[in-house]
Amino acid sequence: MAESVFHTTLEHEGVAEFVEKKSVFIGHACPVSSEEEALAYVKKKKSEYADARHNVWAYLQKGEIVARYSDDGEPQGTAGVPVLDTIRKSGVSDAVVVVTRYFGGILLGAGGLVRAYSHTARLALDAAHIITYEQYTELELVCSYSDYQKYQAELPRFGSVIDDTQFADRVTLLFSVKDPVVEDVFARVREISNGATLPTVRGKRFDYR
Template structure:
């Protein structure tokens, strides 16, 4: 499987700031489907029922599915700036909602664009932009002696250890980046004299902090 990269958000998060007495609260969350995105928007709207505006933007499936709402702000001054920030960040499968409590001072079109974009950027930063890579998942059953050797080898290949089951033998489940999968399989064969037979379980996107 060819190596792939997938950039999204690590978690749900929020950030806020005040601009000319208006409070802007940005919320960001990784969302894999439009249903998840709309549910997140609804949750924030319910949380801030008394807000002047709850603006949102989301982008999924490499930008093929994207939508935004100005929620009553002048056209093009709120939702589109939020969506632009998402796109320019390179993030996929993400939703941002920016809540505004009006403070009595008009910001003007340019001021609104800057404020909503800033809130969206702060929310994305708080949610931590991460790049996932394609990993190969591997399962392996070995003796306790071989397990000790493997415990020393796996970190050298950047392996993520998913599970270890201790019984008569030891069963390991781990994942490595696709680009080193063949190398680690060859190393296991070499160190065991061909005795061990790893099984490739599949592939997934993952990252290491």
């Protein structure tokens, strides 16, 4: 039996604000589908907050395959790395976080900066709503009308999602199931059709679970 495959990312853009010793930290978190999209988002926020002292950012793509960050003038290791670590600890991928800082005139020290940037990044991620998707296998099944009635009763037992049903000389069922039950679905279809029919795989997709 195949194991479930999950993908955790952000549902939408999130914004949060945090004030520490008169410094105002504004966090933005957003789902992105590519490195180019992440960098474009960073550029947009840096333009929107061009009057700020720092626009620190980090993003994570494709799990751990692509990861970048910038301290944007803060002491090395006190800003970009904490933001990236916060993304990693959240379990999120395909996401970018930009934390803008308006300096309040009071130095926070290295530890204070790490805490402030980490906390603001976490607030922004929470505001963006962390969401987990599970991988589904998309299947197509062509069957007789008599067997179609049986599949209508049986497929829901496997948690199937019916994507489309097309009626002609025969019935074409387009449906999706979670990866761990694909083999069970094939076995049940084989039983119902007496080995005459098997689904064909159309592809894969992630759905919210």
